Amino acid sequence: MNRIDGGFGWVIVCSAFMTLMLVDGVLFTLGILYIEFLDEFKEGKGKTAWITSLIPGTMLTVGPITGALTNRFGCRLVCIIGALLSATGFVLSCFANSVYHLYCSLGIITGLGFGGIFLSTLVCVGHHFEKRRSFAMGISLSGSGVGIFVFAPVVRILIEEYGWRGTLLIEAGFILNIIVCGAFFRPMQKQSGRTTEKSETKEEAIDLLRCDDNLIYIKENCIPSDKNCTIEENASQDDDVHASKQEIITQTKSTKNTTLSFFSRHFDFGLLTNPIFTIFVVSNCCTCLGFNAPYVYLPDRAEDKGMNKLDSAFLLSVIGISNTFGRILFGWIADRKGVNRLLLYGTSLVICGTVNVMNPLNDSKIYLMIYASVYGMFIGVFVSLNAVILVDLLGLERLNKALGLLMMFQGIATFIGPPLCGKSYVCNLY
Numbered sequence: 001m002n003r004i005d006g007g008f009g010w011v012i013v014c015s016a017f018m019t020l021m022l023v024d025g026v027l028f029t030l031g032i033l034y035i036e037f038l039d040e041f042k043e044g045k046g047k048t049a050w051i052t053s054l055i056p057g058t059m060l061t062v063g064p065i066t067g068a069l070t071n072r073f074g075c076r077l078v079c080i081i082g083a084l085l086s087a088t089g090f091v092l093s094c095f096a097n098s099v100y101h102l103y104c105s106l107g108i109i110t111g112l113g114f115g116g117i118f119l120s121t122l123v124c125v126g127h128h129f130e131k132r133r134s135f136a137m138g139i140s141l142s143g144s145g146v147g148i149f150v151f152a153p154v155v156r157i158l159i160e161e162y163g164w165r166g167t168l169l170i171e172a173g174f175i176l177n178i179i180v181c182g183a184f185f186r187p188m189q190k191q192s193g194r195t196t197e198k199s200e201t202k203e204e205a206i207d208l209l210r211c212d213d214n215l216i217y218i219k220e221n222c223i224p225s226d227k228n229c230t231i232e233e234n235a236s237q238d239d240d241v242h243a244s245k246q247e248i249i250t251q252t253k254s255t256k257n258t259t260l261s262f263f264s265r266h267f268d269f270g271l272l273t274n275p276i277f278t279i280f281v282v283s284n285c286c287t288c289l290g291f292n293a294p295y296v297y298l299p300d301r302a303e304d305k306g307m308n309k310l311d312s313a314f315l316l317s318v319i320g321i322s323n324t325f326g327r328i329l330f331g332w333i334a335d336r337k338g339v340n341r342l343l344l345y346g347t348s349l350v351i352c353g354t355v356n357v358m359n360p361l362n363d364s365k366i367y368l369m370i371y372a373s374v375y376g377m378f379i380g381v382f383v384s385l386n387a388v389i390l391v392d393l394l395g396l397e398r399l400n401k402a403l404g405l406l407m408m409f410q411g412i413a414t415f416i417g418p419p420l421c422g423k424s425y426v427c428n429l430y
Contacts, residue, residue, distance in 0.1 A: 009128035016140035025147025053418035058111025061411030067404025075120040079182030082116025090172035138331015148320025288413035319376035326380030348381035
């Protein structure tokens with residue numbers, strides 16, 4: 001049996017850790033591949049940066065859709081399909097001959113897959129913990145930092161050994177391992193999936209009855225094409241002909257009502273009328289405009305200032321290991337009694353913004369490593385406490401829908417952020 005705050009929940013935390021280690025390890029080391037894309041396609045920094053912004057942008061923008069799919073089909077299936085889709089995007093990217101090819105394969109296809117993986121992972125962990133939710137989220141999301149720390153030097157070595165095309169193919173293999181991790185994402189309550197399906201079928205049958213009382217009556221959970229269904233007719237036409245006509249009408253209305261019922265149950269745009277949620281969304285959008293900039297541009301900037309390729313890649317490892325420490329530490333702190341999570345969250349964002357503003361003041365290796373460690377530690381609070389604060393503000397029952405909507409707006413900001421930073425770099429505003 002499953003238990004809140006323990007039991008099989010810790011197995012899910014371990015699976016989530018490995019999942020996010022692979023996803024974010026690949027995602028946040030794209031800054032290393034970004035340098036290779038610049039050399040290969042000879043495009044501008046801003047145009048090439050769209051490759052690295054489309055993946056997280058798409059991943060987050062499809063949040064409402066992946067949230068709805070997670071509600072309908074469960075975390076396990078959505079995560080596994082997301083892994084297959086992401087790996088497909090990486091394989092197709094091996095054959096790219098332009099940045100536009102990478103926009104579609106690496107940016108959109110892989111981004112869609114990552115969206116399903118990321119949201120289903122967070123939702124699964126969130127539903128298995130209550131008192132220790134912040135700590136469990138912190139451990140799960142610390143996989144991201146470990147992934148960045150490990151993948152940064154690995155990607156650099158793979159590029160030197162196999163080129164960027166071979167590296168993408170190998171990363172596709174890494175992503176396929178998420179299928180195994182996703183298999184552990186079982187639902188909180190056994191038989192909940194069947195119960196939901198039955199209740200949904202009953203609701204759809206009732207909706208059909210209300211559509212046209214003079215056409216057809218459906219009893220129980222029968223499907224019109226089932227030979228065991230009971231159909232009562234009001235018309236004076238021949239029984240067989242009438243039943244055939246009504247079967248077509250019923251199936252058409254069933255499809256239409258099922259679609260409307262699905263969207264009404266799983267998409268809660270009414271959340272946007274909640275002022276607390278709206279302010280939280282605005283805050284997240286502002287953060288996401290600059291969130292990915294260090295991951296994309298820091299290695300490139302370090303090389304421009306004279307650092308070798310391995311040292312510039314190591315800066316991402318510094319962000320990764322400090323990020324891991326920050327997520328676990330602040331996740332543990334956030335669960336302590338008397339701690340104001342929202343204040344902790346806001347203070348960390350102020351610190352991240354301050355160090356980003358101070359980044360251009362010095363170009364030395366030591367200075368950039370200090371910057372990377374401070375930014376990595378405190379940006380971990382933003383990631384690890386996002387879902388937890390949503391539960392605090394709106395309740396656990398609205399987590400799926402609220403997180404999906406929030407991710408959509410985060411994605412829009414993420415689309416804009418890296419290319420905008422690239423334009424600023426070209427204009428000497430970096």
